[in-house]
Amino acid sequence: MMTEPQLTLEGVQVSYDESLILRGVDISAPKNSVVSLLGRNGVGKTTALKSIMGIVPLTAGEITFEGNSLTGKNTEKRSRSGIGYVPQGRDIFPNLSVWENLKVSISVHGQAARDRLDEVYELFPVLAEMKERKGGVLSGGQQQQLAIGRALLTNPSLLILDEPTEGIQPSIIDQIEDAILHLKKTSEMTILLVEQYLDFAKSVSDHFYIMERGSVVERGEIALLSDELVAQYLSV
């Protein structure tokens, strides 16, 4: 029996000004899976993630989350309903301490978020060690861990990561990889990520989607991501 997907995009179209950026994107993310959205620069991956969060409006198509249409729900509603989003470039508050950054999540999501703090510190011990430091003085990788940790405090059933390894040193990429694999094993979370770093995408993902010029052109189990597909759609 097929279980209901955690997230589906069906025929999603998005335009900026007059130009059509997403030309009917179809994606389905099974529950408790990790799905990588791949493709060269500018094909629309970030826009697809933004459409899920309601940051850009759809001109056609539909997105459903846990069987319910997201149409008409604003970004805040989507995030409260269990979608955690870590945008590209991390988006932490540089002038607030690590703890204050995490507290932002707690102030929005309350006691349940506070209860998850130990779990997040276990996943990313550096956040506990650097609690009092300003976000802005952390390395890029530590900021990424902070951004992911902050999203995890909200206990999302869907976690969306936009290029989590971008500009990050290898040791921290390994820690983020371990964290994703740990979440996959110990929770029901579904994770959708945009990634350019193929080895990372391959090691954490169950499924891949490849986009080109605003559409999905290939999809499958991650083991089927062949060198031919990489050469055709991903190498620069």
Ligand SMILES: Nc1ncnc2c1ncn2[C@@H]1O[C@H](COP(=O)(O)OP(=O)(O)OP(=O)(O)O)[C@@H](O)[C@H]1O
């Ligand atoms: N706010 C915007 N206004 C107009 N055009 C935009 C805007 N944001 C993105 N675009 C254009 O939409 C297209 C898709 O961009 P998008 O960021 O979704 O691609 P991407 O696949 O995520 O690429 P990257 O890996 O570079 O982030 C690009 O041609 C980009 O120039």
